[in-house]
Amino acid sequence: MEFQTVIGLEVHVELNTKSKIFCGCSTEFGAEPNTEVCPVCLGLPGALPVLNKKVVDYAIKTGLALNCDIARYTMMDRKNYFYPDSPKNYQITQDRFPICREGNVEIELGNGEKKSIGIERIHMEDDAGKLIHNEKETFIDFNRAGVPLLEIVSKPHMNSAEEAILYVEKLRSILTCIGVSDCKMEEGSLRVDLNISVKQVESKELGVRAEIKNLNSFKFLEKAVNYERERQIKAIENNEVLFMETRRWDEKNNITLSMRNKEEAQDYRYFPEGDILEMIISEKEIEDIKSTIPELEHEKKDRFIKEYNLSNYDASVLSKDYKLAHFFEKTVKSCKDSKAAVNWIMGDISCYLNENKLELNETKLKAENLGELIKLIKDKVISSTIGKKILVNIIEEGKSPKDIVKEKGLIQNNDEKAILEMIRGILSKNQDKVKEYLEGKGNLYTWFVGQIMKESRGKANPSIVNKLLKSEIENNFK
Known part of the structure; x- marks a missing residue:
């Protein structure tokens, strides 16, 4: 039956x-x-x-x-x-x-x-x-x-x-x-x-x-x-x-x-x-x-998909929690980047909240500060890696990202000449690993990037690092 x-x-x-x-x-x-x-x-x-x-x-x-x-x-x-x-x-x-x-x-x-x-x-x-x-x-x-x-x-x-x-x-x-x-x-x-x-x-x-x-x-x-x-x-x-x-x-x-x-x-x-x-x-x-009833979940979800071009899943999660949805919209208003805002909220911020069993309103994180962090990364003042590192300070202390970056001297290094010198020094010291990489051990590329970021204390612009590292290996070590 x-x-x-x-x-x-x-x-x-x-x-x-x-x-x-x-x-x-x-x-x-x-x-x-x-x-x-x-x-x-x-x-x-x-x-x-x-x-x-x-x-x-x-x-x-x-x-x-x-x-x-x-x-x-x-x-x-x-x-x-x-x-x-x-x-x-x-x-x-x-x-x-x-x-x-x-x-x-x-x-x-x-x-x-x-x-x-x-x-x-x-x-x-x-x-x-x-x-x-x-x-x-x-x-x-x-x-x-x-x-x-x-x-x-x-x-x-x-x-x-x-x-x-x-x-x-x-x-x-x-x-x-x-x-x-x-x-x-x-x-x-x-x-x-x-x-x-x-x-x-x-x-x-x-x-x-x-x-x-x-x-x-x-x-x-x-x-x-x-x-x-x-x-x-x-x-x-x-x-x-x-x-x-x-x-x-x-x-x-x-x-x-x-x-x-x-x-x-x-x-x-x-x-x-x-x-x-x-x-x-x-x-x-x-x-x-009736006039006091705000926008409801299904209405908000449909609007988020249409207005911010969010996926069905992201719009569903945000619209279920009106506080989270309000925080998202305030962040977008601050940084003018809905994709970056939803990625931070659904990614690193959600992970922090889940790990610490907290609600968003139980932290000191402000939408304006998240928007400011996104703009710093977009303007290449800091890298996304640095952004992730200072996020906890922003959440727990409620400080402005600009103030944290200034206090800790975390402004991103966009000086191609200085980064190239750093890359050449690391490759010169590790020619055996360069040889292994050229012989097919491709995962060593990540190791080189890690060494460069370590020497720059995380400040080197990752896109510049990748561009110059590939060029240096291809032109001077093959």
Whole structure:
């Protein structure tokens, strides 16, 4: 039998508002446990919630960026369930009237094929607290309780781990670009619930789905999809009965484990939240928010290809990170060379960031300084080799490349007469190696260049070195 995987995702996004969704407590990450709390977010008797308007604005902004229909009438509901980190024993969320419906995002697969992933709904809700386990006890930190969330519910349009990851990456790119969330998975501000089932390819009926909760990395999402697909296929082939259930990812053993049978909507006893007024959203509000949405990833990518003549790959990487894209454009404005700018950013700078596990904005590198470095190389003031050597100083110290070159005496030597004398001296001292080179040991050419650059302390113009070295060997040693 041939099977098809069917995937839908529920993506929970923490909004980067300064205060919580129903009270004035701070949402700052990393505070001491249970210090950012009040009677409202602790669910104490008599405490009344007040909806944070910024959360509503961010929800509308997200819906518009994801091509959703925005509700003109919406309301909050209570979702009743008991869990230790839920201080109220219910969650304030949205059931029948979510703020956004029927959107879509487009992903581009590795083979270049594009696919539209439907979004069923987006709704607002409050987060729960956090359980902290050790070997003997479990503690609860309620700082996160009441942090505003958007839940983005996709349609079951994905069929592989690749598609699921591309979809979440696209969401993350859009959400960070429009400024509603930092989407830091390592801090829990973007979490994914995976709904997955398998069915025979020819069947029109969907399989029995399992929900894997709270996946907080792309690696775990990929592993969970692949493991759960194989688990379900094996169960079907062995004539085992599958049932709807909620599972968790065991990262130590790389398996999913059953937690409980999957709840249905009626199990939560949804009913309207009586302490929060219904909302009427006007056309003017929607249009005002729409006007604040910046250029999105796919729009930026197309423009970069057309305006800067970038490759599809380079444009894709830059456009996914709006900060990196902005840095690239500022660099180009400074040096007027898009090809050199993208080569430095995608090459040496990316290597430095990856090796040091840093984001660009965590360094002292300025676009103006990178542009200045590129111009120094273009104007043959320094060589690209020298440029690479001083790049770390520019990144870590934030100094001007001109100042570094002046301080360290690194101005490139373009004096052909002086370079020729240097070349003749090296060839004269190493005539045995010249003979070996002429007899076919071609890799010695690189050795000669290295010796010249060493003697010049890296200052000799490489193009002049190559031109004069070849000429000297051909004319005086053959």
